[in-house]
Amino acid sequence: MSLIVQKFGGSSVSDADGIKRVAKRVVDTQAAGNDVVVVVSAMGDTTDELLDLAEQITGDPSAREMDMLLSAGERISMSLLAMAIQEHGATAQSFTGSQAGMITDAIHGKARIIDVSPHRVRTALEKGDVAIVAGFQGMSQESQDITTLGRGGSDTTAVALAAALDADVCEIYTDVDGIYTADPRVVSSAKKIEKISSEEMLEMAASGSKILHLRCVEYARRFGVPLHVRSSFSTNEGTWVLPSPDDKIKIQEGEPMEQPIISGVAHDRSEAKVTIIGVPDIPGKAAELFGIVAGAHVNIDMIVQNVSTQGSGKTDISFTLPIVEGKDALEALHAAQSTVGFESIDYNDQIGKLSLIGAGMRSNPGVSYKFFEALHKAGVNVDMISTSEIRISIVTHADLLDTAVRAVHSAFDLDSEDEATVYGGTGR
């Protein structure tokens, strides 16, 4: 008998039929001899409707009250799911984040989990109940106020509960069959990945793969929780994200899998490139610039510093950042122009980032060559480069990104013969 945590997003429970479908799957999982904890997001459009109501009231809502408002969404979906499970003759109890012991800090809207004490969930499981837990929400330790966890919150709730309950697996149900070697909407021959290490999955998520949030993968890796990303519309095996080789053996009987060199290709259109032109080429200037950007709470991704033009004493520094944070960064930089002493700023949001990810590239010196050759042959110019031990990322013009993704995917023999299946939107 296993303990399984199943997480269903908003698109899986968008209406009564969706809730009934999820209930059936939960009941089947329990009937197969497992203890089941279900983490559920708010129904389809609920969050948007609540945000819309708040907007009609104020342009500047208090974060505490916004969390109180949004946390109503999961109450609705989780109690309805409990009823739907009971309709099958099984027993179920729903728990709010605070009832499930999700203790967070007090940063409303993007709270971090600081402790998980799921006593009531455990008691429910011991009674033979399905325990349903509201995703995305918790209670602050300090003020005992309702908090929400922000983007990727429900996935993170599921992984945190799985870790606290020492679950055998945390299943993340989504509208795709699993993690693909590239986005199937760009590369129609993309293949579903059967198993991937959480280290690689981290790089995929950080490089623009939308299926799992970085935060949830980080948490799963840290606490050794095996993830199984699968479709709520089929019973096919999805993608296993495994924290360590030992887990691979634990999950899948038989031999540990041979690590493929490359896991997949991720891409990201959400970043912009900022180039600071004519920065005095003296020590400390780069740090000064990045300090200004960090002061505006903007996360920088890739950084390239050009070689100082001979004798000019000036250099150019480029970096990428999320487009949504571009305005804040530019304002902060412009305000500091005279202090820092740079000449001008160039801002370009027509860029795309492509990343090749694979733990196998550590020991495969030919990877970079094959990667850049594929891009060159496809006519893709490379604007910026950054690498980690298991990733190479490049920035190119946004219009060339799809071509680049297909070229690289094909060069590393990732293409499948079958068409990938894609279903609907995504939840929170």
Add this chain to the structure above:
Amino acid sequence: MSLIVQKFGGSSVSDADGIKRVAKRVVDTQAAGNDVVVVVSAMGDTTDELLDLAEQITGDPSAREMDMLLSAGERISMSLLAMAIQEHGATAQSFTGSQAGMITDAIHGKARIIDVSPHRVRTALEKGDVAIVAGFQGMSQESQDITTLGRGGSDTTAVALAAALDADVCEIYTDVDGIYTADPRVVSSAKKIEKISSEEMLEMAASGSKILHLRCVEYARRFGVPLHVRSSFSTNEGTWVLPSPDDKIKIQEGEPMEQPIISGVAHDRSEAKVTIIGVPDIPGKAAELFGIVAGAHVNIDMIVQNVSTQGSGKTDISFTLPIVEGKDALEALHAAQSTVGFESIDYNDQIGKLSLIGAGMRSNPGVSYKFFEALHKAGVNVDMISTSEIRISIVTHADLLDTAVRAVHSAFDLDSEDEATVYGGTGR
């Protein structure tokens, strides 16, 4: 400086504009130098929408999960109201029933309050915040599950908080100007009552007046909380419901008012009359019958036992009960027919009850005469009669009820020269 508890029902907060209007009133009350606690119901149709969702899932929802579901409604209205108050530059915090310390028993759907510990509400008030509390909901002491208080729940929340906080007044905002001497939809010349004792208000509520729930009046009377029933659409004084003459002096400076003989006329169409025909006229049979009805959890209102027909050894017993409980009562009675030994049952839901209420009738022997004379002149036949020290009730045919109400209202000089103002529907 006073501490004022204000309760707004679902029709007052049915949309963003309603919430803004309520916020304005709350802010004005605070600006006038008062501490303000606001109790709020779910927005207009929210409860119906949630019930509809549940119905799509199951015909037999678990009571625990239904309470979890419905309690989402107040979270939405109360957090939006907090935002709307903050928009005026005031500070506000919203609290769920459990955060506000509303401790109940574990009877889901109609929980009773067993303790109120509003520590967090007090702290918020001390900080100068408006405290907003979800009506209708609490947490069970035993299981720490979310409960709802059932009909009249939000009013009861407000009164219970007012009692626990020793508030100066509990204002119940509604869609009418106050309590009228009769239902203005039936008697257009009905007058607004300025002050009424909670004893009389209890009789009014028990006799079909819909403005205040019996339960909330009982609570207010028991804990000595002065109620002020008033319109959320105007700033006019409404009706004061005062637990004792001392409070009358406390609230309204000057002389205690002269108690009028009659406070008002209430009517009720929600009851049916059951007549048990041919009951053996031996001691204990009536008790046996009422025991059967009580066993089906049905509340009996008026009872009439006819004189035994000479020498037959049989008698008829009639009583009234809520129409909604008629089916249960009839089933229980039919099942016991042979045991009790009665002949047949007559069921009539085409009846109407009229009640005349006034503490002054205690010492006015002419009241009954004038009452029955008015009914007689209006051609209203009387089917059943029951009385208390401050009330006379009669049952007549449903079709004659409006005529009867107008005749009695007029006979006791309750008619006003102005038309009464009626606004919209009612909340929970």
